[in-house]
Structure formats: C-alpha cells, structure tokens
Amino acid sequence: MKKLLVIALALFTLNGMAQEKDKRSDRKDRSERRMEMTPSDIADLKSKKLTLKLDLTEAQQKEVHALLLSEAKANEGLRKKRTAVEGEKKEKPSKEEFIKMQNLRLDQQIEMKREMKTILNAEQYAKFEKMKPREHKKRGHRNKKQDQKRDKQHDEK
Secondary structure, eight states, X not given: OHHHHHHHHHHHHHHHHHHHHHHHHHHHHHHHHHHHSOHHHHHHHXXXXXXXXXXXXXXXXXXXXXXXXXXXXXXXXHHHXXXXXXXXXXXXXXXXXXXXXXXXXXXXXXXXXXXXXXXSOHHHHHHHHHHHHHHHHHHHHHHHHHXXXXXXXXXXX
C-alpha cells in the first residue's frame, strides 16, 4: 500500500512540474512574437483597442495612431540599443544607465499623457486615465505571486 501511495504521489508531482514548464514556454513564445512585431503593427493594435474602449472618432483614431506609431518607433530604437549582439553576454545596466532609462520612460509617459489630453474629450480622457492603473495593479498582483513562488523554491533548495 505504501509503495502504491509513493508511486501516485510521484506521478502527481511530475505532472504538475510538466504543466509549469509549458506555461513558461508559452510566455517565452509570446514575448518573441512581440519582438517580431513592427512599430506599425503595434500602433495598429493599440489604436484599435483604444478605439473600442474609448469610442474614438475617425479623426481621433488617426491622431492616436500617429502618436502610438511615433512612440513604438522610439521604443524599437531603444530596444535595439539594449539587445546584445548574438554571442555577446547580456549585461545588466549600471545604476546610472538604469536611472537614465527610467527617466526617459517616465518622460515618454508624461508626453503621451499630454498628447492624449489634447486628442481626447473630457469623458474619453477620464476613461483613459482609469484604464492605466488597472493594468499596473494586475501586473503587480501577478508579480507578487511569482515572487512568492521564487521564495518558496529558494527555501526548498
């Protein structure tokens, strides 16, 4: 009876570990697909999502698309600078570089907010403002769960 219980426990454990690996590989595939997207693809998708959520007019759609396209092009340039050439080891940015990147990112967000305020009417802008904190809240909640898993795995080792 004990042998049967040990075998069943081992099978359940191995099955659970296999499912976790599948989830990780799916995330990796998704991020690779995102990296392959052109700035115009990114701008198209984001502007269509905003059109659905904010009920934008044709003129607003064009302005938002142009704004998102310029943002996507700038981000692509920054991403290309940061990606290591194949064969080279990826290095973490120094403290100064990290601070510089964060300041640049925040400046972009401020500029984007200003531009969106000029494009959208008051009601649409209020909806736009409410959209952002939810995404960050969800992301933060997900990160907490991942941190807890990492801590448990680290304690087990």
